[in-house]
Amino acid sequence: MIRVLSHPVYRRLFSAQVVALLGTGLLTVALSLLAYDLAGAQAGAVLGTVYAIKMVAYVGLSPVTGALAERLPRKKVLIGADLIRAVVALALPFVDAIWQVYVLIFLLQAASATFTPAFQATIPDILPEEEDYTRALSLSRLAYDLENLLSPALAGLLLVVLSYQSLFLGTVAGFLGSALLVWASPLARRALPGEEGGAVARRGFRERLTRGARIYLATPRLRGLLSFNLAAAAAGAFVLVNTVVIVRGGDTAAGAAAQGIDRGETGVAVAMAAFGAGSMLAALALPRLLSKLGDRPVMSAAAGVLAMLTLGYGLRGSFGGQPLPWVALLGLWAALGVAYGAVLTPSGRLLRRSSHPEDRQAVFTAQFALSHACWLVTYPVAGWVGQAAGLGQAALILGLLALAGTFAGLRLWPAGDPEVLRHAHPDLPPDHPHLAAPAGDTASPTAATAGGAQAPGGAAPVHAHAFVIDDEHHAWPTHG
Structure with missing residues (x-):
């Protein structure tokens, strides 16, 4: 896995990701403690709102910023987003009201909604070989796990001698370091739409805004990926939002048994580190596991584990079970981390397999x-x-959502899922360039069917190639 770091450009970009996520990990711990400082036992509700605002920025703004940034040099986009995040993080230590936290988090996550997809789309361009890209995905997952492992551990050490407000300065340093490393990376300039070597046609803003979602939702394996993401989000949200409540304050909802363990601020960091350690273990094992089993079996099994563990915790809490011992809680968080990492890590492989380079971002x-x-x-x-209603009831609902996501993913993503598909083009004439393209082109017919072989009885030309949704392919062959 480490061999991919011999690529100099990827090595710099990976380093940028690591230092940015170290800063983001400090931000996660600091936000939890800030919420507890401002809201006390209602910290879980505050954090739930903070993370909901984060998701609103991601869901609502990322397509817009992505469409706008598609015509800008990617390197400038990455650096600009990092600088905006650093400025916002610098203001967080000075807030004294919950609404100020909400506003600043929205601004910070709006910049992240620009940075993250552009960064992820850059890696397959740098590492075109699938084996190298798979290793890079695992390393990327390891980098994300630093947010849940090394950053909380570092936060725990810093909290011994500093106030939690000082952790925000570490976040600022992480974003500035990321910007510097991206600036030092010699990224090749992309051919922009309308330029020679760019997209075939200069697409309008509306087309750029919706094209990615249309390709995504028309591809069965990506619909399955989205369903498995629901399972990961259900279990992950419970861990990220309620760890501070479980470890420090307990469940104070009326009629619910207290489940707090009261391990203090450092206990929150240790619990988050256990979750990150599990995800890191999955990332280390996945390159070999994916080569033997494939993406769908690994991701579906992991989604099922997430559902069962979350439901189990919810049943225990809902029916008045005793609080989990500290060691058992850490073990549960680590197991959830393993399954969580196994769902999320292969995602890039599916996205790369399902798009042409010009549509990748x-x-x-x-x-x-x-x-x-x-x-x-x-x-x-x-x-x-x-x-x-209590942590047990929340875990039950989230566990049921994870279970629904698992079953939906298995249903929407057919087993087998071959890359090369035989299909007809009733909308294209037999002499269309796509049908007559030379064999070997990734978007062209295979050698056996090149030239748009006429089906028996004069039906539409039929050929086979690695199938993705694009301008010539608007629907998946098995879905009309």
Whole structure:
């Protein structure tokens, strides 16, 4: 896996991701403590609102900013977004009201909604070989897990000698470091739409705004991916929103048994680190596991585990079970982390497989927006239901959502899922360039069917190739 870091450009970009996520991890811990400082036992509801605002920014703004940024040099987009995030994070230590937190988080996440899809779409352009890209995805997952492992551990050490407000300065340093590393990376300039070597046609804003979602939702494997993302969001939201409540304050909702463990501020960091450690373990094992089993079996099994573990916790809490011992809670969080990482890590492989290079940023942006729409549902459930009805009831609802996502993913993503599909083009004449394209072109017929072979009885030309939704292919062959 580490071998992919020998690529100099990827090494710099990976380093940028690591330092930015170290800062983001400090921000996660600091926000939890700030919410508890401002709202006390209602911190879970505040964090649920904060994360819901984050998702609103992601879902509502990422398609718009992605469409606008498509005509800008990607390097400038990445650096600009990092600088905006640094400025906003610098203001967070000075807030003294909950509404100020909400406003600043919206601004920060609006910049992240621009940065993240553009960054993710850059990696497959740098690493065109699938084996290298798979390793890069696992390394990327490891980098994300730093937010849940090394950053909370670092936060715990810093909290021994500093106030939690100082953690926000670490966030600022992370975003500035990321901007510097991106600036130092010699990214090749993309051919923009309308330029020689760019997209075939100069698409209008509306087309750029909706193209990624249309490709995404017309592709069965990506519809399955979205369903598995719902399972990951359901379990992940419960962990991220309610860890601080479970570890520090307990469940104070009327009629609910207290489930707090009262391990203090450092206990929150340790619990989050356990979740991150599990996800990191999954990322280390996945390259070999995916090569043997494939994406669908691994992701569906992991989604099912997330559903069962979340439901189990909810049943225990809802029927008056004793609070989990500290070690058992850490073990549960680690197991949830393993399954969570196994669902999310392969996503980039599916997106890369399902799009042409010129559509890749649009498809990554669609994944970013649609997957975070799942979090927009699950974060409020984790925070508001947990506050109003108890943590057990919140976990039950989220576990049922995860179970529904698992079954939907299995239904929407057919088993087998071949890359090369035989299909007809009733809307194209036999001499259309797509049908006559030379074999070997990734968007052209295979050698056996090149030239648009006429089907028996004079039916529409039929051929086979690696199938993706694009200008010549508007619907999946098995769906009309």
